[in-house]
Amino acid sequence: MNLPGRMLKRALLFSSLICFVAAFSHGAESDSQTVRVRIGTILASNQSDEIDPRLNAMKNQLKVMKYRSYRLLKEETKNVSWQGNAAFDIPGGRSLVVTPQEFRNKQLALKVRLQHGDKPVVDTIVRLNNGGNFLLGGPQHEGGVLVLSISAAAQ
């Protein structure tokens, strides 16, 4: 084979490789079937100075709030399909409904609704890093305040 022919063959091979890598890297993100959603319900108060040892991993995150005591009331994990709903019971007759919406650029978009009975308390859409979390707080409960740690990871 002559020189230009060889070059052309190499260039076409290189192009195919680029296209393959680009398609694979894009496809890898959308391959995730379910999302693992974890809700930690924490009671924050000023009644003591104790921090639940189970919350040690997120001790630094909790310090951004003004409370002195943090106790983990409940922790629940569910696998949810994309666009599916996962309902979590929250103490005090509340419920939290989480709907994973999309996975793009290694970030998940979650639609989150907190209800008290049938009445909506808050509706929000949050985009968080895969495996990351955010805190939702404010509802009063047993002399303190509930703080929900909401995390999600694409499976």
Next chain:
Amino acid sequence: MRNCEDIRESLGVWLDGELSLADAEVIRLHLENCAACDEQRRQWVKLDVSLKSLTESNVRQVDFEPFWRGVQERIAKQRAWHTELLEWFHSAFAGPGLAWAVPAVILIIIGVLSFDSFWKLRGQRNNFSAVESIDAHGRNVALLREDETKTTVIWLYQNQEGEDESSGENVETSPAF
């Protein structure tokens, strides 16, 4: 001692003076003692002289003037713009250059398409979790993004007057931070 066949094969080179002194001497001695080979040498010399005289006489007859005039005319002649453009395209898009232009164009397209999402991704990672929308149904909302611990907090609270009691949900009267 070389035989006659070898000597005759070397005659042309010998006549051109391209042999070493030792080889030339061997041939010269052989020619002194071999009439047949010497006759061959004479024919080589005769042929050489004839060719030289023929070439020289023909060169004198060749008229180079029209040839040089044609060359000068072609150099001086202004070429049409479309001819030059065609030649430029041919040189630019032919051969190995075109072969590598294909992956280069693909890379540029991928780069342009990825540019937007790359910067969006950087921005979002720097800002940790991003709250795209929020509806607290009449309550106040405070949003905290804390850089050091990479924490995003959505905090619900309501005014001291405690409006919106119809919702049945009691929330704090001030942000927790």
